[in-house]
Amino acid sequence: MSDFLATAVVGLGTYLFRAVFIVVLARRRIPDVVLVALKYVAPAVLGALIVALLTDSEGNVEIGVPEVAAFVAGGFIAHRTRSHVWTLVVGMAVYWVTLALI
Amino acid sequence: MSVVRAAARRGVIDALPLFVPAIPFGLVIGLAITNTGMNPFVGWSGSWLIFGGAAQLTLITLLGGGVAVAAAVGTALVVNARHLMYSAALAPTFQRQPRWFRWFGPYLLVDQLFALATIRLEDEPDSFRTYYLAAGALFWILWSVVVAVGLLLGPVVPEEWNLEFAIPILFIGLLVLGIEHWPELVAALVGAGVTYLAAGLPSRTGLLVGAFVGMIAGFVAERIRRE
Numbered sequence: 001m002s003d004f005l006a007t008a009v010v011g012l013g014t015y016l017f018r019a020v021f022i023v024v025l026a027r028r029r030i031p032d033v034v035l036v037a038l039k040y041v042a043p044a045v046l047g048a049l050i051v052a053l054l055t056d057s058e059g060n061v062e063i064g065v066p067e068v069a070a071f072v073a074g075g076f077i078a079h080r081t082r083s084h085v086w087t088l089v090v091g092m093a094v095y096w097v098t099l100a101l102i
Numbered sequence: 103m104s105v106v107r108a109a110a111r112r113g114v115i116d117a118l119p120l121f122v123p124a125i126p127f128g129l130v131i132g133l134a135i136t137n138t139g140m141n142p143f144v145g146w147s148g149s150w151l152i153f154g155g156a157a158q159l160t161l162i163t164l165l166g167g168g169v170a171v172a173a174a175v176g177t178a179l180v181v182n183a184r185h186l187m188y189s190a191a192l193a194p195t196f197q198r199q200p201r202w203f204r205w206f207g208p209y210l211l212v213d214q215l216f217a218l219a220t221i222r223l224e225d226e227p228d229s230f231r232t233y234y235l236a237a238g239a240l241f242w243i244l245w246s247v248v249v250a251v252g253l254l255l256g257p258v259v260p261e262e263w264n265l266e267f268a269i270p271i272l273f274i275g276l277l278v279l280g281i282e283h284w285p286e287l288v289a290a291l292v293g294a295g296v297t298y299l300a301a302g303l304p305s306r307t308g309l310l311v312g313a314f315v316g317m318i319a320g321f322v323a324e325r326i327r328r329e
Contacts, residue, residue: 004144006171010161010178011151017182019208021189022196030190037321040289041183044316046277047293049177051301052309053163053270059302067267074271078278084123087275088130088268095267 065102070095109229113218113236120214121244127155128245130268132252133259134159137266138166142253149249153242154212156276157182163269164309173307180313188216195219198227207231210238285327289320 021028030038050071055061074091081087128149135145140162148158157178164174188211196204211219215238222230259265281287293316300308 002171003140003165004147006165006175007144007148007151007158007161009175010157010182011148011153013175013179014152014154014157014182014185015209017179017185018189018211019205020186021193022208023204025190025193030186035187036324037317038183038187040286040317040320040324041180041313042280043277043286043290044293044320045177045181045313046273046280047290047295047316048297048309048312049160049181050270050273050277051294051297051312052169053167053273055297055301055308059308061298061301067270070267070271071274074274075278078275082279084272084275085126087278088126088271091271091274092265092268095264095271099264 066095066098069098105226106228106232109225109232110236113233114240116218117214117237117240120218121241124155124214124241124245125248126268127159127272128248129252129255130265130272131155131159131162132249132254133256133265134162134166134269135249135253136256138162140166146246146249146253149246150242152178152182153209153245154182154185155245159269159272169309170307173310177309177313180310185211188213192216192219192223195223195230199231203231207234207238210234210242212238212241215241283324283327285320285323288323289316292316292319 021030051061054063054067070091073094074087077090078084078087131145131149135142138145145162148161152158152161160181161174161178164177165171169177189208192211196207199207215234218237219230219234222233225233277290281290293312295312296315297308297312300311302308303311
C-alpha cells in the first residue's frame with residue numbers, strides 16, 4: 001500500500017510541476033536564478049543516483065572493474081550515437097565480458 | 103475538419119520515432135519491478151500515475167533498495183523538477199486553449215511531447231491541440247504496454263544475466279545526453295562524489311545530499327563559465 005501511495009504522490013507532484021505555469025501562473029516568469037539552478041538538477045541527480053544504485057544496504061559502494069568499464073563504454077557510445085539502445089547494448093556487453101574475464 | 107485530422111495524423115507520425123528510444127527504458131522498468139519484488143500492479147501503475155520514465159525507475163529502484171519512502175519520493179520528484187521549465191515554456195501557447203485542455207494537457211507532458219510541442223507553437227489552437235493530444239495519447243498507450251511487456255519478461259530472464267545493471271547504464275546514457283557544457287559535468291561528478299562520501303548516512307539520504315550539492319556545484323560552475 002505504501003508503495004502505491006508513494007507512486008501516487010510522485011504522480012501528483014509531477015502533474016503539479018507540469019501544470020503550474022500552464023494553469024495558474026501563465027503571466028509569471030521563472031526567476032533566472034531558478035532557471036539556471038533547474039538546469040543542473042538533472043545531471044546532479046543522475047550522478048548521485050548512479051552511485052546510490054551501486055550502494056548496498058550497509059552503505060558500502062560496490063564498484064569494480066566491470067562496472068567502471070561498462071560506464072566508460074556506455075558513456076562513450078551515448079556521446080557518439082545519442083542512442084539509448086546502443087548505449088544499453090554496448091554497456092551491458094562490456095559488463096558481461098569483463099565480468100566473465102575477471 | 104480535415105485540417106484537424108491532418109494534425110492528428112502528423113502527431114502520430116512524429117511521435118512514433120521518438121518513442122523508439124523509450125522502448126528499452128520501459129522494458130528495464132518492467133524488469134526492475136520484478137527484481138525489487140514490488141507488487142507488479144503497483145509498479146506498473148507508475149506508468150500512468152507518474153507518466154515519466156526516469157522518475158518511475160528512480161522510485162522503483164529506491165523503494166526496492168530499502169530507501170526511506172520520503173527520500174525515495176523526494177528524489178523521484180527532484181528528477182521530474184525539469185517539467186517546471188516545460189510548463190513555463192508552453193504556458194503562453196496554452197492560454198489560447200480551452201480550460202479543459204489547460205488542465206488535462208499537462209498530464210501528458212513528457213520530454214518527447216515537449217520537444218514536439220515546441221516546434222508547433224505557431225499552429226492554430228485547434229491544430230495544436232489535436233496534434234498534442236494525438237502524440238501524447240500514442241506515448242501514453244505505448245508506454246503502458248512496453249512496461250507491461252517488461253514485467254512479463256522479468257521472471258523469464260535468468261538471474262545470472264545481471265540485467266539490473268542495465269539501470270545504471272541507462273542513467274549514464276541519460277546523463278551523457280544531457281551534458282552540453284562542462285558545468286553539467288561538474289554537477290554530475292560532484293553529485294556522484296558527494297553521494298559516495300555520504301553513502302553511510304541513515305536511510306540512504308546521502309543521495310539527496312549529493313544531488314543538492316551537485317546542483318549547487320553546477321550553478322557555481324555556470325557562473326564561472328559566464329565570467
